[in-house]
Amino acid sequence: MIKEDIGFTEAGKFEETRFEKIHNVIFESSQEASLLVAQEIANLIQRKNELNEPCVLGLATGSSPIKVYEELVRKHKEEGLSFANVVTFNLDEYYPMDKNDIQSYYHFMHEHLFHHVNILPENINIPDGQVSAEELQQYCIDYEMKIKSYGGLDFQLLGIGRTGHIGFNEPGSHVNSGTRSITLDHLTRVDAASSFLGIDNVPRKAITMGIGTVRNAKRIVLLGWGISKAGIIKNTIEGEVSSQVPATYLQEHNNTTFVLDTEASSELTRVKTPWLVKSCVWTDELKLKAVAWLSELTKKPFLKLTDKDYNDNGMSSLLTEEGTAYDLNIKMFNKMQQTITGWPGGKPNADDTYRPERSTPEKKRVIIFSPHPDDDVISMGGTFDRLVEQGHEVHIAYQTSGNIAVSNEEALKFAEISKALNPDSAVSDEIVDFLQNRTGNEIDSPEVRKLKGLIRRSESFGATRYIGLPDSNVNFLDLPFYETGTVKKNNLSDADIDIMCDIIERIKPHQIYAAGDLADPHGTHKVCLDSLFEALKRLKHKSFMDDCWVWLYRGAWHEWESYQIDMAVPMSPDQVLKKRHAIFYHQSQKDGVMFQGDDSREFWVRVEDRNRLTAEKYHNLGLADYSAIEAFKRYHF
Structure with a gap:
C-alpha cells in the first residue's frame, strides 16, 4: 500500500520541506x-x-x-x-x-x-x-x-x-x-x-x-x-x-x-512561518502575521524594525513587495492599532471607517452564546460589562446546563440543605441517598442531574445580576446533545440546531459573540460552535442576518494570536476586578474544578494572566500599555 492510496496528495495540503x-x-x-x-x-x-x-x-x-x-x-x-x-x-x-x-x-x-x-x-x-x-x-x-x-x-x-x-x-x-x-x-x-x-x-x-x-x-x-x-x-x-x-x-x-x-x-x-520554507504570496493577513512574528523574535516594536531585521530572517521578498521597512512598519502598526476599541458595540456618532465595529445602530441587540454557564464571564466578562454599561440590549444564551461539572460533594451540600429545610421531601431524600451511596462511575440519576443544573443556573443569575443584566435576558438553552449524564455526549441533532435558530430568530441580533476556543478538555465548546455555524447556515437568507456580525472569543485555555485579532477590548484595573468578582459567583467551579486540564491555576487566575499577557503583547508591538485586553476574531459567514 502506498501513501497516495488515500488521495491525500490531491485532497489535502502537503508540501515536503527540509524541516519535516x-x-x-x-x-x-x-x-x-x-x-x-x-x-x-x-x-x-x-x-x-x-x-x-x-x-x-x-x-x-x-x-x-x-x-x-x-x-x-x-x-x-x-x-x-x-x-x-x-x-x-x-x-x-x-x-x-x-x-x-x-x-x-x-x-x-x-x-x-x-x-x-x-x-x-x-x-x-x-x-x-x-x-x-x-x-x-x-x-x-x-x-x-x-x-x-x-x-x-x-x-x-x-x-x-x-x-x-x-x-x-x-x-x-x-x-x-x-x-x-x-x-x-x-x-x-x-x-x-x-x-x-x-x-x-x-x-x-x-x-x-x-x-x-x-x-x-x-x-x-x-x-x-x-x-x-x-x-x-x-x-x-x-x-x-x-x-x-x-x-x-x-x-x-x-x-x-x-x-x-x-x-x-x-x-x-x-504553516507558522512559511517564509522560512518557500516563496510566499504575501496576503494582508500573512504580512501582519510575519511582522508580528519578527517583532516578537527581535523583541522590537513594529516601528523599530529595520530592513536588516527583515533580510536576516527570510523576509526580503516582503520588503521587495512593500518598498521599505519604514512603510511596512507603519502600515502594520496602523492595522493593529485599529483593532483596539473601548466600544465593542460600536461608538455612536463616530467615524467607523477604521473601527472594528459599526457605529450604527447606536443600540444593538446582542447575543452572547456561552457553552457552559460560566464561559461568558470567564472569557469576555469585561466586554460583557461594557456592552451592558453602554446601553446595548444584551442577551445571554447558556447553551448547556453544565451539570456534569458539578462535583458530587458540591451537590450533596445543596441536597442536605434542601432536606434540612424540607425534611419531608422525598426527592431530597433520594438525592442524598444516591450521592452518599453511589459507586465509582455510576451515571447521575435524573434528579441529581437536575440539582446540579440548578446549582449552575443559580450561579449564572448571580453573575449576570452583578453585571446589571435583567433576568429576562438570560436564556438557558439546555441543548439536548449534552444531557446524557456522562462525559460522552450525543452527536449534534436537528433538535439542537432548532433551539439555536429559534433564539437567533427571536432576538434578531446585530452582534453574536460565541466561543471559538476548541481546546477545552471535554469538547463541548466545539459542539456548541458547530451548532451555531449550522444555525447561521440555515438562517443566512433571512433579511435580518445581513446586519448580524459574529465575534469569536476564546476561553481559559488559549488566546488568539495577535495577528488573528480583529477586535481588542481594553480593561481598566477596576474592570479586571469586576470581572473577577463575576467569575466568583460560579462558586461550584472555583475550587477543585473537575475539568481543570493540565493547568492547576483557578480559572479566574489563568484568565487574568491571559488578558494581561494579551495587553503586554500589544504593548511590546509598540501599542498603548493597558492593564488587560479581551480579544475577538470576526467570523464571516
Whole structure:
C-alpha cells in the first residue's frame, strides 16, 4: 500500500520541506480528513477480501478516530462493506479495567464500531484489563505472538498524546518494545481525567502494544486534531528521534502519514512561518502575521524594525513587495492599532471607517452564546460589562446546563440543605441517598442531574445580576446533545440546531459573540460552535442576518494570536476586578474544578494572566500599555 492510496496528495495540503521528516497532510476539518482515512481502510478491506486474505487492522481509541469509525459503519450499512474478513488488534487498555466499564476501550470499540458491523467476535482482539497480575506478562507475550501469527498488521491507526505517546508507549519507551504493561505519565492521566470524572479515578497503569509492534505495521496513519496537539505534532515531525517523544520513532517507518487539521498543524514551520520554507504570496493577513512574528523574535516594536531585521530572517521578498521597512512598519502598526476599541458595540456618532465595529445602530441587540454557564464571564466578562454599561440590549444564551461539572460533594451540600429545610421531601431524600451511596462511575440519576443544573443556573443569575443584566435576558438553552449524564455526549441533532435558530430568530441580533476556543478538555465548546455555524447556515437568507456580525472569543485555555485579532477590548484595573468578582459567583467551579486540564491555576487566575499577557503583547508591538485586553476574531459567514 502506498501513501497516495488515500488521495491525500490531491485532497489535502502537503508540501515536503527540509524541516519535516514524516509525510503529513493538512485538512480544513477533521471531518473531511476522517472520511478519507475511512476510505483507505475500506479499500484495503475490499482488496484483501478479493484476495481471500484476512485484513489485519490495528485500531486506536479516544476522540480522534470516532469519525473514522462512524464512516466505516455507514459504509457497512449503506454500501455493503463487509467486515467478515477483518481481524482487529487494539492498541491498548487501562489496567486494571473491567471490560463492561464505560471507560474501558472494550466498551468504546463496541459502542463505536463492533456492535454495528459484521465482524466475527473471535476476530476482535482487545487487551484484557482483567488479567491477573501473575498472568499479565505471559498474556502480553501471547498477544504479541498472535499479531505475528497473522503476519503483522496490514494497517495501524494511531492518535497521539501530548507526551508524544502512541498507544500508551510513554516517554522512555524503547524502539523495539513489544506488548507489555506500562505506568501512565501524569500528563496522560490528566488528559483522561474528564472521562473518569477526576484524575483520582484514572488508572495508573495500562497494557499497550509496543513501539516495535506498531512500527512493524505495513501502513501507519496517525490522526492529529486540535490546537492542543500542535506542539507535540511539530516536535514529532520536525524534531530528532528520541525515546522522550516516542512518536518520533515513526520517522523511521517508510509508509507513515500524519493526517492533521489546521489547528494541529499550526506550529509546523511551513504553516507558522512559511517564509522560512518557500516563496510566499504575501496576503494582508500573512504580512501582519510575519511582522508580528519578527517583532516578537527581535523583541522590537513594529516601528523599530529595520530592513536588516527583515533580510536576516527570510523576509526580503516582503520588503521587495512593500518598498521599505519604514512603510511596512507603519502600515502594520496602523492595522493593529485599529483593532483596539473601548466600544465593542460600536461608538455612536463616530467615524467607523477604521473601527472594528459599526457605529450604527447606536443600540444593538446582542447575543452572547456561552457553552457552559460560566464561559461568558470567564472569557469576555469585561466586554460583557461594557456592552451592558453602554446601553446595548444584551442577551445571554447558556447553551448547556453544565451539570456534569458539578462535583458530587458540591451537590450533596445543596441536597442536605434542601432536606434540612424540607425534611419531608422525598426527592431530597433520594438525592442524598444516591450521592452518599453511589459507586465509582455510576451515571447521575435524573434528579441529581437536575440539582446540579440548578446549582449552575443559580450561579449564572448571580453573575449576570452583578453585571446589571435583567433576568429576562438570560436564556438557558439546555441543548439536548449534552444531557446524557456522562462525559460522552450525543452527536449534534436537528433538535439542537432548532433551539439555536429559534433564539437567533427571536432576538434578531446585530452582534453574536460565541466561543471559538476548541481546546477545552471535554469538547463541548466545539459542539456548541458547530451548532451555531449550522444555525447561521440555515438562517443566512433571512433579511435580518445581513446586519448580524459574529465575534469569536476564546476561553481559559488559549488566546488568539495577535495577528488573528480583529477586535481588542481594553480593561481598566477596576474592570479586571469586576470581572473577577463575576467569575466568583460560579462558586461550584472555583475550587477543585473537575475539568481543570493540565493547568492547576483557578480559572479566574489563568484568565487574568491571559488578558494581561494579551495587553503586554500589544504593548511590546509598540501599542498603548493597558492593564488587560479581551480579544475577538470576526467570523464571516
